[in-house]
Amino acid sequence: MTAETQFDSVQAYLDSGLRDNWYPVLSSWEVSSNPVGITRLGQQIVVWRDRDGQLHALEDRCPHRGARLSLGWNLGDRVACWYHGVEVDGQGEVKDVPAVDRCPLVGQKCLRSYPIQEAHGAVFVWFGVLAGDEPPALSFPEELADGEQYSHFLCTAAWKCNYQYALENVMDPMHGSYLHSASHSMAEGDRKADMLLEPTENGFMFRKSGQMGVNFDWVEYGHTGAAWLRLSIPYRKRFGPGGHFWIIGMVVPEDNDNCRVFFWRIRRVQGWQRDMWRFMYRNRLEQLHWDVLEQDRIVLENLAPQARDHEYLYQHDVGLSRLRRMMQKEAKQHLARINAAATENRQ
Ligand code: FES
Ligand SMILES: [Fe+2]
Incomplete structure (x- = not known):
């Protein structure tokens, strides 16, 4: 599905969730050592803490055949897929494919990672409009x-x-x-x-x-x-x-x-x-x-x-x-950027 066909109106885009925002996605106590699978803004995301307590958020989709990584294991500095054991780090890079030797998948960044931080007892994830957008600073009342x-x-x-x-x-x-x-x-x-x-x-x-x-x-x-x-x-x-x-x-x-x-x-x-x-x-x-x-x-x-x-x-x-x-005003600006990027990709 291209970005262009994903939303057929400003309201459809708004209904799915306004981007360019930090959102609280979970309370801090809901993320301990096990990977947690959530859906936010219609996107399936796995959230986990590495062995230092650092939070990570990745697309919840194993690069091998699409099993949900949130069903897998936390190995301390990476998560392992339950299905065939593929290991992915917090940036979405494949670290190991234990089932085969010298797999070309190793070293590739296959998954989208999300900016994530913790504040006031909640876990915040940033959703950009386009890949490559940088998150703004987050502050509170x-x-x-x-x-x-x-x-x-x-x-x-x-x-x-x-x-x-x-x-x-x-x-x-x-x-x-x-x-x-x-x-x-x-x-x-x-x-x-x-x-x-x-x-x-x-x-x-x-x-x-x-x-x-x-x-x-x-x-x-x-x-x-x-x-x-x-x-x-x-x-x-x-x-x-x-x-x-x-x-x-x-x-x-x-x-x-x-x-x-x-x-x-x-x-x-x-x-x-x-x-x-x-x-x-x-x-x-x-x-x-x-x-x-x-x-x-x-x-x-x-x-x-x-x-x-x-x-x-x-x-x-x-x-x-x-x-x-x-x-709505903000949504219109976002949609214009999404559509412009989709047009550029086709050319
Ligand atoms: S689907 Fe994850 S390792 Fe095969
Ligand atoms: Fe009320």
Whole structure:
């Protein structure tokens, strides 16, 4: 399949996952010594740690006859295919074909390798638009980057919906007052609001014009190598120290109909208050948060088929409309590059 025929529209490309992005693909604890096979942006990838703990990500396809390398063995500095034992290193180069002497496959780079790094308890993989593109630097909002001031828990879940719906759900603060109205943190405040958009350093903020600091009143979209969403929810005193509860969210597409959400749940706490908050979170709050997240998952997994094609948007949907336009603009640029490269290859 050529790059040109792979996507027949901008929306088809977007549905599969916007490239030129770092995406969280797994939480750190999910990758130990065994190779892990995942599908992200429709691509099958094997992730593994070498004997030094260094992460590697390769196309999950043995160069010999296509067995999934994630079914194979970790040999410390390479992985070995389960089927006939071919050995491949972290750059995708064949190191040994144990079944034959002097095999010409040895020394060849046969597989695509992906830039990979670990941060804040998650494994990030970079997806370029074209082979040979270089990844940008990856940085994070201060609530994650400043580990002295803030403390977090990462929660991740697989949702059976396209990743854009998961992103748009967070770009829609008003749903907090309805879908989550019975929750521990979103029972307060107006159920009607005027909303406005404001530019920020790395993206834009979408917020209620009258009410701040009562409910899920604002959300910010930002891009710093990866796309993230930031919001805060005020907490009553009985939920312990730390004031506002911060959430940084990211979403990675698995394929057109599935995604993985990553939510870092954060409070600004230090010293004994941090210990107390971490204890309390595990014992009292975590289950409440899973309950809220389940409400989102149930609604999104049960949206009408092709929901996006039959919407009547109103003023509260300006935030998600803005995000759609930004993503479409970027997608058009990517597709133009993909098509230009495909044309060049044919000449
Ligand atoms: S398919 Fe992997 S070694 Fe044959
Ligand atoms: Fe929600």
